[in-house]
Amino acid sequence: MAPMGIRLSPLGMAVFCLLGLGVLYHLYSGFLAGRFAFFMLSEPAAGGPETPHGSAPGGAVDLRELLAVSVLAAVRGGEEVKRVREGNVLNAKAKGKTREGAEEQLTSGDLLSNRRMFYLLKGAFPAVQINSEERVDTADQETVSWDHSIPEDIKQKIQPKEVPAESVTVWIDPLDATQEYTEDLRQYVTTMVCVAVNGKPVIGVIHKPFSSYTAWAMVDGGSNVKARSSYNEKTPRIIVSRSHAGKVKQVARQTFGNKTVIIPAGGAGYKVLALLDVPEKNQEEADVYIHVTYIKKWDICAGNAVLRALGGHMTTLTGEEISYTGSDGNEGGLIASINMNHKALIEKLPDLEKASHK
Numbered sequence: 001m002a003p004m005g006i007r008l009s010p011l012g013m014a015v016f017c018l019l020g021l022g023v024l025y026h027l028y029s030g031f032l033a034g035r036f037a038f039f040m041l042s043e044p045a046a047g048g049p050e051t052p053h054g055s056a057p058g059g060a061v062d063l064r065e066l067l068a069v070s071v072l073a074a075v076r077g078g079e080e081v082k083r084v085r086e087g088n089v090l091n092a093k094a095k096g097k098t099r100e101g102a103e104e105q106l107t108s109g110d111l112l113s114n115r116r117m118f119y120l121l122k123g124a125f126p127a128v129q130i131n132s133e134e135r136v137d138t139a140d141q142e143t144v145s146w147d148h149s150i151p152e153d154i155k156q157k158i159q160p161k162e163v164p165a166e167s168v169t170v171w172i173d174p175l176d177a178t179q180e181y182t183e184d185l186r187q188y189v190t191t192m193v194c195v196a197v198n199g200k201p202v203i204g205v206i207h208k209p210f211s212s213y214t215a216w217a218m219v220d221g222g223s224n225v226k227a228r229s230s231y232n233e234k235t236p237r238i239i240v241s242r243s244h245a246g247k248v249k250q251v252a253r254q255t256f257g258n259k260t261v262i263i264p265a266g267g268a269g270y271k272v273l274a275l276l277d278v279p280e281k282n283q284e285e286a287d288v289y290i291h292v293t294y295i296k297k298w299d300i301c302a303g304n305a306v307l308r309a310l311g312g313h314m315t316t317l318t319g320e321e322i323s324y325t326g327s328d329g330n331e332g333g334l335i336a337s338i339n340m341n342h343k344a345l346i347e348k349l350p351d352l353e354k355a356s357h358k
Contacts, residue, residue: 070193077113078209084109114174120144127165132172157222177267187282190269194301196324204305217309239286272303312338
């Protein structure tokens with residue numbers, strides 16, 4: 001007698017499989033939906049930003065964007081400087097003395113400009129180190145946003161260029177020539193931003209708040225300013241700080257002759273612009289800029305970058321390059337020129353280096 005078997009119909013098998021699938025779907029549909037949602041939320045939206053504004057993948061920053069923000073920061077800071085001066089609410093006070101014993105002034109213009117410039121740059125480039133002349137009060141934090149627009153002249157002349165964020169140091173001078181600012185000598189006043197990469201100045205912005213003129217330049221990039229075409233190397237016009245005119249005059253005339261012109265002026269930014277072709281009626285012209293004592297790096301970094309971009313030089317009085325890392329001061333004085341034999345100038349003025357230590 002043959003053993004009896006159980007036969008299931010195809011219809012029954014299909015029903016059984018459908019029931020099993022229904023149970024599995026009920027158990028796991030919630031889990032799968034959750035995982036799918038997590039995956040979708042973890043991906044950046046199409047066309048949306050994948051990294052924080054002001055930075056690029058790998059912790060890099062785009063120097064063209066940083067130039068655009070630096071120009072905007074100098075202009076915004078200048079607006080505060082101008083507003084305070086025209087409102088005659090300087091609230092000037094002494095913040096200390098220079099090494100030469102002169103009082104250093106601090107005004108509301110310095111502080112308000114500094115706050116506006118610092119927080120604009122920090123908001124756009126949070127990973128970048130920023131050094132400023134004035135202390136930033138975190139209790140007085142201000143939100144200043146950048147709309148990510150790049151001016152057309154910068155777009156046309158500058159190509160994007162990424163560098164590691166950790167290699168960048170930004171130097172801010174929120175009000176250059178504060179002493180002259182308190183004396184209402186407005187032509188000398190500037191706001192400045194400089195970007196150094198590995199200690200070398202590569203972006204410089206010098207803004208004159210009371211005429212709305214802005215000079216900017218980027219090394220190996222481009223600029224909106226040019227060097228003057230004519231210079232006199234035998235009897236140069238030398239621009240110096242108002243308080244140093246006597247020191248420089250004697251040495252310079254012994255070297256170049258009694259016809260050498262010494263131009264006393266305020267502000268390091270103004271003095272660098274004097275070496276350039278600047279369309280400003282109140283801007284004096286000079287062939288060489290000399291400073292014979294200690295000077296802070298935020299005073300000179302922007303001018304150094306502009307000169308470098310145009311083929312000029314700014315060095316210590318002994319010809320050493322100035323590094324924009326480490327301490328905030330430059331001990332060796334400076335000499336700046338463009339379209340001149342810079343090395344020959346240094347060799348002609350050896351006594352100025354001695355004067356820098358007096």
